[in-house]
Amino acid sequence: MRDSNEGDRESHTSVRNVVLVVFDTARAKSVGPETTPxxxxxxxxxxxxxxxxxTAPxxxxSHASMFTGRYPSEHGAHGGHTYLEEDQRTLAEAFADAGYDTVGVSNNTWITEExxxxxxxxxxxxxxxxIQSDADMGAVVRGEDVREKLQATRDRLFEGNPLVNAANILYSEVFQPAGDDGAARSVDWIGDWLGDRDDDDPFFLFCNLIEPHVEYDPPREYAEQFLPEDASYEEATAIRQDPRAYDCEDYELTEREFSLLRGLYRAExxxxxxxxxxxxxxxxxAGEWEETLFVVCGDHGEQVGEHGFFGHQYNLYDHLINVPLVFHGGPFTGGGHRRxxxxxxxxxxxxLDSLGIDDPELLEQGHGRSLHPATHxxxxxxxxEYAAPQPSIDRLEARFxxxxxxxxxxxxxxxxxxxxxEKYVRGDDGFERYHVLEGDPNxxxxxxxxxxxRVRELRERLEEQFDSLEDAGASGEVEMQAGTKDRLADLGYL
Structure with missing residues (x-):
């Protein structure tokens, strides 16, 4: 992928570290100077x-594609097979094998060793x-009242180390800053990690920040900046936020309520x-900024009432797949806006291209193209693609x-x-839709x-793209720990 102008490339490639930050659930249309200065x-x-x-909503x-360079049909991690198999080469493995220190901080339960x-x-x-633990006390955090919290504590306290579990409960119930879902604590930890490093190896740092995800519960001072003038923080935060229940008509939301939810989302x-x-x-x-390629992206977007949906399932609208992507440092300095x-x-x-790392296994397994400015x-x-519903219809029936x-x-x-x-969408049940985006951006x-x-031409190209991809098996769903199930349910996935 390298071009002949190697001298110009090297003169702009002065970075040695990589930081990849994911704003979970950030859609492109909602970022900008007002919300994300x-x-x-x-x-x-x-x-x-x-x-x-x-590549997915x-x-x-989506994370599996970021880590492997492959579409969901290839890497197989989706609603029908909730695990990234070991035969998939990952970005972290490539950096580790190149001699990098590799550290990740995930605030989303899906992105774990499980x-x-x-x-x-x-x-x-x-x-x-x-305190890091295999036992997740999230059920205590999510209790609606004292009774539920006490019941969850009784059920979970002795899973693993009771002292560690008690410390995690105490932190979440007493000491955790209001409105923070882990972002501040994650940045604190990263700052300490950077300050404590005593080796000269370059590093690859991954960080998922989940605050923009349901539930939207920003600190009051942030919410008040983005709510309508006639709305209070109490009114906005009292709105029920249960995307699957809304989709299944278990309750209704008015346009005013959606406008307040959008304000909370922007505040997050x-x-x-x-x-x-x-x-x-x-x-x-830490003296690392000038030598770091710093990348920020969303992993998917969000529907907050658009097309009658709440959350990020069941569709491939641009609200769900068009995400922010920003590079800073090295060859991307002063690159401006690319369309x-x-x-x-x-x-x-x-x-890999920007850091000069050669990893044929990772590059050859995927469909990625380098965005390095010297690559044309x-x-x-x-x-x-949306490979399988999550949660499945069976799970929705069991609940509702x-x-x-x-x-x-x-x-x-x-x-x-x-x-x-243009945009063309097709379902495996024969459903299809086609949009000319200039006059119909939504x-x-x-x-x-x-x-x-034209629909036939786009259908043929879509089929050509995916016909060669083998379907991932539908029987590989991971048996989750109980605490993981609770946390995913709280995020609207189960």
Whole structure:
């Protein structure tokens, strides 16, 4: 992937470390100077990709694509197979084998060793725990009242080390800062880790910050910046936030309630952005900033009432797959705004190319293209897929008894091809829709019946892209720990 102008490339490649920060659930349309000034500052100094897309609309398959350079059909980690298999080469493994210290901090339960994401990391921390433990006391944190909290404490306290469990409960119930879901604590830990390092090895640092994810519960001072003038913090935070229950018509939300939820969501982005600024300060204080390639992206987006949905399941609208992507440092310094179509699965190729690391196994298994400014290969389309419902329709039936027909219809695989001008989505049940984006950026007008010839062309290209990909087995779902199930349920996945 290298071009002939190697001298120019080397003159701009002065970084030795990589930091990859994921704003969980950040959609591209909701970031900017008002909500994310620190990220906007990074973009002004570095390079921002205005048309970056995830390969999937939720955490597990999207992160797996970021780590492997592969589509969900290839890496197999999705709603029907919730584990990243060991035969998938990962970005952390490539950096570890190249002599890097590799550290991860995850605040999302999916991105842990339980689901195969620890390979290659010297340490992959669970950001929601004060003391690292295999036992998750999240059920106590999520108790609705004192009775539920006491019951969860009785049920879980003696799983593993009771003293450690008690310390985690005490922290979450008494000492954890209001409105923080782990971001501040994660940045604190990273700052300490940077200060305590006593070797000269370069490092690869991964950090998932989950605050923009349901439930939206930002600190009051952030919420009040983004709520309508006639709304109170108490009114907004009292709104029920249960995406699967909303989708299944267990309760309703008014447009006003959605407007308040959007305000809380933007406040969460702003709070996370402030933690991003603190992370930059920690790198500067450690003397590592100038030698670090710093990358920030969303892993997927969010629907907050758009198209009648709440959360990030069952669809491939741009609200769910168009994400922010910003590079700062090294060859991306002063790169400005780039409008070409890019994908998060381009990250492995880009990071290895930018650091001069040769890892044929990782590069050859995937479909990534380096975004290094000296590389001139461009995409004319991106692809994404929703491989299986999460949670499954069976799980929804077990919880709600009755599942609306409109949700039952989403018991299917969806795939999409998107160009700058058009978007085509097809389901394995024959469903299809087609949009001309210039006049329909929110994908509200289906023109599939109006231009059958163009629809056929896009369908054939979509089939050509994915026909060669083997379906992942549907029987590999991981048997989760009870605490993990509770935490995922709280995030709206189960």
């Amino acid at each position: 620190a990220l906007s500052s990074l973009a002004a100094e570095g390079t921002t990709f205005e048309n970056a897309f995830a 939720w955490t597990l398959p 689901f195969g994401f620890d390979r290659g990391f010297d340490e992959l921390r669970k950001g929601w725990q004060y 982005l702003a709070y996370t952005d402030d933690q991003l600024a603190r992370l930059r300060e920690a790198l500067e204080a 070409e179509l890019v994908q998060l699965l381009d990250l492995p190729a880009t990071l 290969e461009r995409r004319d389309a991106i692809f994404a 008894d009755e599942v609306p027909d409109r949700v039952r219809a989403f018991d299917r695989r969806l795939r999409t091809i998107r160009t700058h001008e 994908e509200e007008t289906d023109l599939a019946d109006d231009d059958p010839d």
